[in-house]
Amino acid sequence: MLNCRQTSQLLSGSLDRSLTLRERLALRIHLLLCDACARFARQLRFLHRLAAELEARSVADERVKLGAGARERIRRALAGEK
Amino acid sequence: MPPPSPPAEERRATDPETWLGAYGDYLYRYALLRVRDEAAAEDLVQETLLAALKGRRQFDGQSSERTWLTGILKHKILDRFRRQYREVSLDEAGVDCEGEEFGMDEFFAADGHWAVKPGDWADPAKATENAHFWDALIRCLERLSPRQRQLFVLRELHGSDNEEICKDMEITATNAGVLLYRARMSLRQCLEHHWFGRVGAAEIR
Numbered sequence: 001m002l003n004c005r006q007t008s009q010l011l012s013g014s015l016d017r018s019l020t021l022r023e024r025l026a027l028r029i030h031l032l033l034c035d036a037c038a039r040f041a042r043q044l045r046f047l048h049r050l051a052a053e054l055e056a057r058s059v060a061d062e063r064v065k066l067g068a069g070a071r072e073r074i075r076r077a078l079a080g081e082k
Numbered sequence: 083m084p085p086p087s088p089p090a091e092e093r094r095a096t097d098p099e100t101w102l103g104a105y106g107d108y109l110y111r112y113a114l115l116r117v118r119d120e121a122a123a124e125d126l127v128q129e130t131l132l133a134a135l136k137g138r139r140q141f142d143g144q145s146s147e148r149t150w151l152t153g154i155l156k157h158k159i160l161d162r163f164r165r166q167y168r169e170v171s172l173d174e175a176g177v178d179c180e181g182e183e184f185g186m187d188e189f190f191a192a193d194g195h196w197a198v199k200p201g202d203w204a205d206p207a208k209a210t211e212n213a214h215f216w217d218a219l220i221r222c223l224e225r226l227s228p229r230q231r232q233l234f235v236l237r238e239l240h241g242s243d244n245e246e247i248c249k250d251m252e253i254t255a256t257n258a259g260v261l262l263y264r265a266r267m268s269l270r271q272c273l274e275h276h277w278f279g280r281v282g283a284a285e286i287r
Contacts, residue, residue, distance in 0.1 A: 003193070003194025003195065004190060004194055004195050004196050005187075005189070005190040005194040005195075006194065008189070008190075008263075008267070009259075009263055012259070012262060012263040012266050012267075013259055013263075015262075015266075016237065016243070016244050016258075016259065016262060017244055036196050036199040036200055039199075039200045039202070039203075040200045040270075043200060043203060043206070043270055044266060044270065046203075046206045046207075047266060047269060047270060047273075048238065050210070050219065051238035051239055053210065054115070054216065054219060054220075054239070055115065055239055057216055058111055058112075058114075058115040058220075059108055059111045059112050059115070060111075061111055064107070064110070064111045064114060065107050065110070066106045066107050066109075066110040066124065066127065067120075067124070070110075070124040070127070070128075071102060071106060073124075073128070074102055074106070074124070074127060074128045074131060075102055077128055077131075077132060078098055078099070078101075078102070078131055078132065078135060081132055081135050081136070
């Protein structure tokens with residue numbers, strides 16, 4: 001029988017690799033019996049799904065801009081290479 | 083390797099002088115999200131544009147110019163991570179990969195039960211509608227140890243799979259699994275404390 005720590009480790013692993021049949025069964029049984037881990041599993045999946053939107057929002061974030069100093073430095077570096 | 087055939091005129095990359103204006107902010111934001119260090123993000127943009135300038139003839143027009151530049155930046159970020167991974171202090175390395183095994187941690191009691199059970203996040207999808215939630219998420223990312231953050235970025239943002247991560251970072255699958263696990267546990271706890279806790283919940287309502 002898995003304990004909660006082992007369950008959390010398997011749940012994280014399931015986001016990166018396919019679990020074995022044995023692991024999947026053990027996980028399913030634990031999640032049926034343990035509300036805390038079932039909740040954790042939902043939260044973990046939620047975090048995993050956030051990445052794409054975090055990316056989309058970040059690259060469109062108007063508050064974040066390449067500073068004037070850096071821009072000038074890069075412009076000169078590029079001009080020097082040509 | 084045979085030299086690539088010269089690309090058709092319309093497929094050639096545009097004048098490099100326009101890149102900075104057209105893609106500078108985009109590339110900077112892309113880099114900053116991943117490295118969380120403004121000076122480093124600026125350097126990465128510079129390295130990327132210089133490399134693009136040198137490799138301009140390899141641009142095949144199959145993708146957009148921005149996608150092409152982003153691909154170069156992605157590799158530059160990976161190089162940086164690989165270098166940094168080896169440079170982190172011994173103290174931190176000890177915390178991150180003691181024996182490369184899942185060791186004891188603050189999240190669970192000795193018997194394997196939750197030290198503090200995960201809280202009720204109510205409707206987390208609702209949180210994502212609040213712009214402050216995303217700032218909180220980024221602050222939580224910044225709190226991760228450098229190695230945990232690197233692995234998290236490679237897996238969740240770069241979209242690398244386990245095999246690529248192990249090859250690129252020269253670490254074992256177990257080590258990668260442990261770092262990703264700790265990154266996720268810490269992020270979850272941080273969001274629970276700083277967002278889904280009482281204050282955050284009140285803010286959402």
